[in-house]
Amino acid sequence: MERLYSPWRSQYIEGFDKIEGCFLCNAYKSNDDEKNLVLYRGKKCFVIMNLYPYNACHLMVCPNEHIGDFEN
Template sequence: MEKLFSPWRSQYIETYNRMEGCFLCEAGKNSEEDEDRLVLYRGEKAFIIMNLYPYNAGHLMVAPYKHIGDFLQLDDKTLCEISKLTKLSIKVLKKVLNPDGFNLGYNLGRVAGAGLETHLHNHIVPRWNGDTNFMPVIGEVKVISQDLKDIYHKLKKALEEENVE
């Protein structure tokens, strides 16, 4: 049997099992830790954060500051800002990473794939032609070829250059 080592995955599992509180609430609290927590942009009601364990390079999430797991309980102002930040994320990802398409969406409930059910967040996953190759299909392994911090700085710079309303 062939073995493939992915220490980042075990780090996620160990951290997730030990984690107290909510990583999105923690990321939303202190802007001085934005780079460490991969927070790219802060709005009034919601923020953009990179996924620490991405499906693809540039995998972002937009989350409200308020700890809420029920989509139906979002107020209109927060919902509108999440949509605007999703649009901004797509614009910046196109500029910086030039993907061929995107997957967007919420995983509401464990059965729907939510790893964090109690704090909803919208995923923005850039996709490229050919990004599903033999590794995830046959080997059940995803290869991310770009450094998170490098992508963080490129996206942060592009966001700063945008005229955000």
């Protein structure tokens, strides 16, 4: 396979301009984990499912704090 193609992601890409702020921070700040697909909240990170995954079982482990670069 030379290209990763996931047509189900088009809905997300086409609606990206409609999202205000960072979707990960929005999910973290919300209290509705079921709606936002948040599976786990830890001391420094949280685990969230990807509504528009590239493949099955795609999870993201995200820091609780929005920081602009990896070293921080």
